[in-house]
Amino acid sequence: MAAEVYYQAVGTLQSHSHLNNFNRHQKHQNNTVRLVARDFISGNGLSRRSTNRSGRRNCTVIRSLASQTSVVDPVLSPSRSNAGDSNKKSNEAALILIRHGESLWNEKNLFTGCVDVPLSKKGIDEAIEAGKRISSIPVDVIFTSALIRAQMTAMLAMTQHRRGKVPIVLHNESERARSWSQVFSEDTKKQSIPVIQAWQLNERMYGELQGLNKQETADRYGKEQVHEWRRSYDIPPPNGESLEMCAQRAVAYFRDQIEPQLLSGKNVMISAHGNSLRSIIMYLDKLTSQEVISLELSTGIPMLYIFKEGRFIRRGSPIGPSEAGVYAYTRRLALYKQKLDDMFQ
Ligand SMILES: O=C(O)[C@@H](CO)OP(=O)(O)O
Secondary structure, X not given: OOEEEEEOOOOXXXXXXXXXXXXXXXXXXXXXXXXXXXXXXXXXXXXXEEEOOOOOEEEOEEEEEOOOOOOOOOOOOHHHHOOOOOOOXXXXXXXXXXXXXXXXXXXXXXXXXXXXXXXXXXXXXXXHHHHHXXXXXOOOEEEEXXXXXXXXXXXXXXXOOOOOOEEEEOOXXXXXXXXXXXXXXXXXXXXXXXXXXOHHHOOOOOHHHOOOEHHHHHHHHOHHHHHHHXXXXXXXXXXXXXXXXXXXXXXXXXXXXXXXXXXXXXXXXXXXXXXXXHHHHHHHOOXXXXXXXXXXXXXXXXXXXXXXXXXXXXXXXXXXXXXXXXXXXXXXXXXXXXXXXXXXO
């Protein structure tokens, strides 16, 4: 029954179609590209502050109880709809977003962007802890970025899942990779969760800031300038991506590849990065480009949405597998958990 920090999304998503920027980004991606994140706000992993014209920040975070059941109506039970394991059409699915655990460069306070750095010891613990928090929520398909810190986070989190399915990375990069990684047992497939890796979910490319210390960069170029590079919506860091550019590829991927999975009733987990997830949350919660500026995500904190009839409903961050409130969100989640409880009693 823990209280969830939950913010009110206002405004509508603006349309962003800067094709030139997108093409420029793709070029970066082909040449290299990988990325990272830093610790932000603790607790439920997400906060938002609004900034008024004079630049003063107003805290607009509101609180609501996780246990306040059902904005979402009850749906078909898992046994009837086969929820959590299903290919069947459904009008509801769970979506878990998770920013990777702390990386070795988060620990050193370095700009990381698309540099491919692994998790720190603390990040490994965070990923395991995150896994415990979502261990009774159904996951049918996992999307990660192409970067190791997001992949480690997803895999470590899934070691804690009570259902015990095995996450298996799909290799579609070549015909041979696809054919050599085939599974020839239907039963084994049913006990697996496909893991799809996509560069589009990578962290924003931080350009010439990658590898620089954040504090030293602020000392050198000024706090204001560095804040503008890090948090403005449409101003890129030198030779890097702005949040807007990152949003163009991350949101396009979400709409083209992930939404159809949710529409077909699949429960999805996305393990990605501070800025690629900020872009996706901007889309889900219809934040304006002004509102997203002050959206911050913590490392290793899972956030749950319910997708229902084409709408995304934010349900906060599950505290743990035994938290009653989370499973009261929808009847389907409650039944899924009940099934696990029965299986493992
Ligand atoms: O260094 C990075 O890649 C990101 C995330 O850690 O940093 P920032 O908080 O500046 O977006």
